[in-house]
Amino acid sequence: MGGLGLREVWRFAWRGITANRMRSSLTVLGVLIGVSSVIVLTAVGTGSAVSVQQSIQKLGTNSITVSALGGGRFSRSANSNAKQLTISDATALNDPVKAPDVKSAAPVLQANGVSCTYGNLSSSPQSVIGTWPSYFEAANSPVSAGTYWTSDDVVAGRPVVVIGTTVASDLFGTDSPLNQVIRCHGQSVTVVGVMKTKGTTGFQDGDSIVIAPITFIQRSMSGYGSISSIQVEANSATTTTAAMDEVTAIMDAQHKIKAGGSADYRVLNQASILASSNQSGHTLTVLLGIVAAISLLVGGIGITNIMLVSVTERTREIGIRKAIGAPKIAILSQFLIEAMLLSLLGGLSGVLLGVGISHFTILGVKPVVSLSSVLLAFIVSALIGLIFGGWPANRAASLRPIEALRYE
Amino acid sequence: MTTQTATQKSLVVKVEGVTKVYGVGETAVHALRGVSLEIEQGEFVAIMGASGSGKSTLMNILGCLDIPTQGDYWIRNLNVAELDEEQLSVVRSQLIGFVFQSFNLIPRTTAANNVELPLAYQGISLHKRRERAREALASVGLADRGGHEPHELSGGQQQRVAIARALVTKPAMLLADEPTGALDTQSTKEILELLHEINRSGATVIVITHEEEVARAARRMIRLRDGYVVEDVKWVA
Ligand SMILES: Nc1ncnc2c1ncn2[C@@H]1O[C@H](COP(=O)(O)OP(=O)(O)OP(=O)(O)O)[C@@H](O)[C@H]1O
Ligand SMILES: [Mg+2]
Numbered sequence: 001m002g003g004l005g006l007r008e009v010w011r012f013a014w015r016g017i018t019a020n021r022m023r024s025s026l027t028v029l030g031v032l033i034g035v036s037s038v039i040v041l042t043a044v045g046t047g048s049a050v051s052v053q054q055s056i057q058k059l060g061t062n063s064i065t066v067s068a069l070g071g072g073r074f075s076r077s078a079n080s081n082a083k084q085l086t087i088s089d090a091t092a093l094n095d096p097v098k099a100p101d102v103k104s105a106a107p108v109l110q111a112n113g114v115s116c117t118y119g120n121l122s123s124s125p126q127s128v129i130g131t132w133p134s135y136f137e138a139a140n141s142p143v144s145a146g147t148y149w150t151s152d153d154v155v156a157g158r159p160v161v162v163i164g165t166t167v168a169s170d171l172f173g174t175d176s177p178l179n180q181v182i183r184c185h186g187q188s189v190t191v192v193g194v195m196k197t198k199g200t201t202g203f204q205d206g207d208s209i210v211i212a213p214i215t216f217i218q219r220s221m222s223g224y225g226s227i228s229s230i231q232v233e234a235n236s237a238t239t240t241t242a243a244m245d246e247v248t249a250i251m252d253a254q255h256k257i258k259a260g261g262s263a264d265y266r267v268l269n270q271a272s273i274l275a276s277s278n279q280s281g282h283t284l285t286v287l288l289g290i291v292a293a294i295s296l297l298v299g300g301i302g303i304t305n306i307m308l309v310s311v312t313e314r315t316r317e318i319g320i321r322k323a324i325g326a327p328k329i330a331i332l333s334q335f336l337i338e339a340m341l342l343s344l345l346g347g348l349s350g351v352l353l354g355v356g357i358s359h360f361t362i363l364g365v366k367p368v369v370s371l372s373s374v375l376l377a378f379i380v381s382a383l384i385g386l387i388f389g390g391w392p393a394n395r396a397a398s399l400r401p402i403e404a405l406r407y408e
Numbered sequence: 409m410t411t412q413t414a415t416q417k418s419l420v421v422k423v424e425g426v427t428k429v430y431g432v433g434e435t436a437v438h439a440l441r442g443v444s445l446e447i448e449q450g451e452f453v454a455i456m457g458a459s460g461s462g463k464s465t466l467m468n469i470l471g472c473l474d475i476p477t478q479g480d481y482w483i484r485n486l487n488v489a490e491l492d493e494e495q496l497s498v499v500r501s502q503l504i505g506f507v508f509q510s511f512n513l514i515p516r517t518t519a520a521n522n523v524e525l526p527l528a529y530q531g532i533s534l535h536k537r538r539e540r541a542r543e544a545l546a547s548v549g550l551a552d553r554g555g556h557e558p559h560e561l562s563g564g565q566q567q568r569v570a571i572a573r574a575l576v577t578k579p580a581m582l583l584a585d586e587p588t589g590a591l592d593t594q595s596t597k598e599i600l601e602l603l604h605e606i607n608r609s610g611a612t613v614i615v616i617t618h619e620e621e622v623a624r625a626a627r628r629m630i631r632l633r634d635g636y637v638v639e640d641v642k643w644v645a
């Protein structure tokens with residue numbers, strides 16, 4: 001460094017920074033805003049994608065739902081021989097030979113407009129369903145208190161129910177509902193279990209539910225007609241696609257659908273919904289990423305501008321330093337260290353601010369900070385500072401002293 | 409060959425056929441049209457001439473702040489044209505002290521820090537250069553102003569800080585371009601006295617001036633007109 005120690009250069013750089021506090025703080029502010037906005041925006045994007053994923057994962061990725069196509073309103077006109085789903089469809093799906101990837105299949109019978117009472121308290125569950133015990137596994141719905149009823153209860157059509165937490169708190173408050181007798185649709189039923197809380201998805205309250213043996217619902221509430229859907233569970237998340245193919249084959253046979261004919265039922269899987277929501281979550285992240293990149297760019301232009309102005313402003317000073325014997329390398333390293341210190345200071349405080357802001361919920365989204373966005377924002381801002389601080393400094397330091405001194 | 413001549417006479421400056429042209433074509437300005445000079449170690453030289461005659465242009469070339477368009481320039485026995493960027497900075501640092509008409513102190517930097525700066529670029533330790541900066545400031549009568557920034561000092565004081573900065577390295581020659589141009593008569597007197605003191609301690613001093621009395625105090629006067637040397641007189645003090 002031409003006789004000048006590195007410590008001296010650092011001292012000069014520090015003096016340069018503190019000599020003009022306004023200019024220095026503006027530079028730091030520019031970097032800070034750029035870096036923190038990139039971090040926060042990408043964190044919000046990732047956060048919203050993650051929250052969509054989580055709410056879908058709650059439903060269970062192994063779950064397959066078979067439902068009748070146009071079973072209600074459109075059936076007669078569109079497809080006169082469309083068959084409804086029946087209990088025998090569900091029985092046929094529980095076939096370890098034809099459907100090795102299916103763990104269980106349970107019919108689901110929905111009873112409408114049912115309300116339940118206990119003493120003078122009442123509750124109107126969003127769904128009252130009759131099914132088989134395997135439903136509890138298939139729908140990813142474990143019981144948190146008590147147990148669920150058994151196959152025996154289904155065979156005997158016993159009046160036993162498992163209720164969701166919303167129904168439980170409607171009727172019992174904080175008391176235990178276990179083994180209490182409530183009245184639903186004029187029938188006395190015994191509560192044997194309470195479902196684990198599932199949470200709300202949109203308007204769907206997953207906890208406003210009453211689940212009884214299907215035979216009991218048929219006998220007392222809905223009659224012995226068709227069922228609403230069949231809840232199928234695959235052996236594992238990886239065999240879901242195979243299980244869906246097997247379900248389709250069996251259902252085609254059950255409903256006598258010829259190859260290439262249009263089915264009168266629909267097979268739906270949570271994984272496919274998950275995949276499409278991942279897709280839209282990804283789109284959102286990319287979109288916010290672009291917004292963030294633009295703000296980094298704008299921040300970068302700000303830094304560039306301040307650096308250019310400050311070096312131009314100091315070209316005279318560079319001329320003086322050269323006139324009294326400063327070698328080019330000493331001037332260059334001083335300005336590079338100044339630029340680096342300012343960028344690092346701005347970058348670090350930007351990371352702190354960005355990560356800090358990301359601890360709050362923003363627009364209903366819990367942001368998830370990704371390391372890559374932190375690194376990217378930090379490196380880009382540091383590079384901008386170095387390049388646009390170093391380049392004009394290099395230009396000025398290459399001038400003859402008299403040219404630098406005359407610079408206006 | 410020329411190098412030999414330079415050493416024989418203990419020349420500090422030897423200039424031969426130096427021209428300086430600013431700009432090109434129609435608008436070209438011929439600031440120096442062929443200047444040849446020899447200045448020996450220890451001389452006190454005054455450069456005079458009308459405004460625009462090329463005094464500052466010559467001085468900037470002598471101080472290695474600018475390069476001539478044509479001609480040769482030796483400092484001691486170094487051919488300046490052959491020096492690279494880094495060697496030039498060493499020459500500026502070790503051999504030359506330059507005082508500008510407009511002071512050219514580094515703003516927002518204390519007088520002491522301004523004065524010690526050339527020593528820092530020579531790689532002298534912090535402790536030593538503090539000491540020498542203090543001495544240099546004391547020698548220009550500003551021992552108590554080391555902690556002041558340029559804007560807190562009068563014009564005369566700023567120029568004295570600039571002189572302290574130029575002499576702190578004990579340069580072989582001190583170049584001053586109208587050092588008293590912006591000062592009152594009292595400050596002018598003090599500055600001139602300072603320059604003579606520096607000269608007495610052995611340094612070559614070259615000063616540009618418009619004032620006859622400054623020139624009379626020197627032992628040699630060079631007059632420029634339109635880029636030519638038109639007068640070069642020495643007298644014994
Ligand atoms: N950077 C430049 N570009 C173009 N022309 C210049 C430049 N510097 C000086 N000149 C011209 O060169 C000539 C000599 O200028 P110089 O500054 O050497 O004069 P000077 O003798 O120092 O005058 P003064 O006494 O006013 O300071 C002038 O005509 C001036 O206009
Ligand atoms: Mg001049």
